Amino acid sequence: METSSPRYLMVAESLRRPILEGRLPPGTRLPSRAQLAVRHRVSEQVSRHALRLLMTEGLVESRPGSGYYVRRRPMAHRLPRTGSDTGPMGTFLGEHLGATTIAAAPAEAARLNVRVGESLYRTRHLARSEEIPVMIHTSWEPTALTRGTNHSPLHASTDENPVDRLARAGTVVDRVLECVTVRPAREPEAELLGTEPGQAALVIERTHFSGQRPVETSHLVAAPEGCELVYRLSLSPRMPSPRPSP
Amino acid sequence: METSSPRYLMVAESLRRPILEGRLPPGTRLPSRAQLAVRHRVSEQVSRHALRLLMTEGLVESRPGSGYYVRRRPMAHRLPRTGSDTGPMGTFLGEHLGATTIAAAPAEAARLNVRVGESLYRTRHLARSEEIPVMIHTSWEPTALTRGTNHSPLHASTDENPVDRLARAGTVVDRVLECVTVRPAREPEAELLGTEPGQAALVIERTHFSGQRPVETSHLVAAPEGCELVYRLSLSPRMPSPRPSP
DNA sequence: AAGTGGTCTAGACCACTAT
DNA sequence: TAGTGGTCTAGACCACTTA
Numbered sequence: 001m002e003t004s005s006p007r008y009l010m011v012a013e014s015l016r017r018p019i020l021e022g023r024l025p026p027g028t029r030l031p032s033r034a035q036l037a038v039r040h041r042v043s044e045q046v047s048r049h050a051l052r053l054l055m056t057e058g059l060v061e062s063r064p065g066s067g068y069y070v071r072r073r074p075m076a077h078r079l080p081r082t083g084s085d086t087g088p089m090g091t092f093l094g095e096h097l098g099a100t101t102i103a104a105a106p107a108e109a110a111r112l113n114v115r116v117g118e119s120l121y122r123t124r125h126l127a128r129s130e131e132i133p134v135m136i137h138t139s140w141e142p143t144a145l146t147r148g149t150n151h152s153p154l155h156a157s158t159d160e161n162p163v164d165r166l167a168r169a170g171t172v173v174d175r176v177l178e179c180v181t182v183r184p185a186r187e188p189e190a191e192l193l194g195t196e197p198g199q200a201a202l203v204i205e206r207t208h209f210s211g212q213r214p215v216e217t218s219h220l221v222a223a224p225e226g227c228e229l230v231y232r233l234s235l236s237p238r239m240p241s242p243r244p245s246p
Numbered sequence: 247m248e249t250s251s252p253r254y255l256m257v258a259e260s261l262r263r264p265i266l267e268g269r270l271p272p273g274t275r276l277p278s279r280a281q282l283a284v285r286h287r288v289s290e291q292v293s294r295h296a297l298r299l300l301m302t303e304g305l306v307e308s309r310p311g312s313g314y315y316v317r318r319r320p321m322a323h324r325l326p327r328t329g330s331d332t333g334p335m336g337t338f339l340g341e342h343l344g345a346t347t348i349a350a351a352p353a354e355a356a357r358l359n360v361r362v363g364e365s366l367y368r369t370r371h372l373a374r375s376e377e378i379p380v381m382i383h384t385s386w387e388p389t390a391l392t393r394g395t396n397h398s399p400l401h402a403s404t405d406e407n408p409v410d411r412l413a414r415a416g417t418v419v420d421r422v423l424e425c426v427t428v429r430p431a432r433e434p435e436a437e438l439l440g441t442e443p444g445q446a447a448l449v450i451e452r453t454h455f456s457g458q459r460p461v462e463t464s465h466l467v468a469a470p471e472g473c474e475l476v477y478r479l480s481l482s483p484r485m486p487s488p489r490p491s492p
Numbered sequence: 493a494a495g496t497g498g499t500c501t502a503g504a505c506c507a508c509t510a511t
Numbered sequence: 512t513a514g515t516g517g518t519c520t521a522g523a524c525c526a527c528t529t530a
Contacts, residue, residue, distance in 0.1 A: 007499085008499080009433065013433070022352045022353070033516070046501085048516085048517090056302050056443055056444030057443050057444060064508055064516045065508035065509035065514085066514095174481050177477070178479065179476050179477075180476075182471075182473075202426075224427070228427045231423070231425075231477055233477075234421055234422075235419060235420050278495075289519060289521070290521090292518085292519065294498090297497095311495085311496055311497065311528035312496065312528055495530095500522105504519075505519085506517080506518080507515100507517085511512085
């Protein structure tokens with residue numbers, strides 16, 4: 001006897017495996033509900049249940065009146081995140097959404113290690129890739145760093161790399177901390193990104209450091225589908241426990 | 247007349263709003279399938295459909311034999327990802343789910359730059375943090391690297407850091423590439439992570455390189471709720487365009 | 493023992509697509 | 512016109528929790 005797993009799961013698995021292994025390439029039309037029911041000797045509700053599951057898994061899409069199809073993956077927008085290339089908007093056309101000075105809220109104050117209420121520059125960008133909005137960038141930076149110079153975020157002509165801009169202002173950024181999480185998109189974000197509120201969004205909380213001192217912190221909210229963060233990490237050469245390699 | 251939206255969506259909305267607005271706090275028991283059916287004058291299948299939808303949205307969980315409940319949000323687990331600390335299971339207790347040799351599927355073959363069908367070791371782990379499963383780790387590695395030695399994944403006593411193990415086998419890993427994306431969880435994963443299929447999952451595709459040559463590639467699927475990837479990046483000191491800093 | 497969720501069957505009507 | 516997916520009804524059995 002086999003372990004008796006629910007039949008709709010077995011039907012789903014019979015399609016999931018070939019899809020994941022590429023034997024059913026994107027765009028392929030799947031057997032209809034009725035055909036699946038006959039093949040697997042189950043009721044049509046069961047085959048329907050299986051296909052519905054595959055839809056929630058993002059593997060299958062339905063075209064009413066036509067059939068079920070293997071889903072085509074939306075083009076991935078690659079966001080390179082490397083030690084030597086921190087600018088998140090590297091390859092994107094940034095659209096300025098405004099820059100102002102505000103008082104530090106508790107969350108940002110904690111990340112920047114300043115008092116709540118301290119004066120900050122807040123800058124907003126919307127990054128597009130091929131016209132499609134892919135990321136909202138909100139940046140906070142103490143005004144103290146660049147006030148009086150012409151290197152403040154208010155003066156930055158375009159969305160210049162903050163590392164370069166701060167370097168010109170005399171602050172050397174040498175470390176970056178990025179915290180990646182997922183949470184449902186909220187209303188202003190969902191609107192800008194063209195998704196529905198409640199859909200998952202990739203959130204990066206990034207902080208630039210100069211030595212031990214945080215000098216800039218950002219919120220990067222990315223539409224998850226077809227967004228990919230690419231981290232290139234170099235391993236500091238080190239000694240593994242015993243027997244070093246030849 | 248209202249726009250006639252499907253009844254199961256109306257039933258779902260009648261529960262979703264109070265949940266999101268906090269009027270039905272986490273842990274609250276919801277009306278049973280039968281009760282919902284009577285209240286909304288629909289069949290039990292419709293109320294079931296509505297509850298199932300709320301489960302895929304992560305708002306509701308079921309306890310068979312007991313009822314449907316408003317879901318409690320789990321605690322956050324931090325996954326440090328640093329150049330000098332690549333082991334994803336660093337702080338976790340890994341649970342071995344098995345290791346075998348398989349033929350390379352197209353996806354893995356491309357990442358490892360080997361022919362489709364090439365012999366690979368596939369290793370699976372389930373990482374837990376405080377008993378709670380937080381990450382599924384599937385690793386592929388050409389058998390050619392360690393075959394005949396006692397450094398193959400099959401011999402690795404515990405979930406040892408692959409960098410260290412490969413170093414013992416004579417392969418120096420010096421670069422890591424991590425691609426972070428979000429996609430709906432699929433069935434075997436959702437079961438292991440204790441979430442619902444369709445719930446967003448954080449996916450890291452990690453590849454270890456020895457020089458230009460990929461030597462190991464992994465799928466890291468993390469439950470997004472309360473999972474946080476922390477990347478610490480060092481910036482290679484470099485010259486910004488004009489005027490170097492003092 | 494009663495209630496509950498998980499699964500399953502055997503039908504049905506509608507709007508849509510393909511031909 | 513036939514086939515398809517989306518929705519819906521009215522039943523049913525099982526394993527489990529709750530009381």
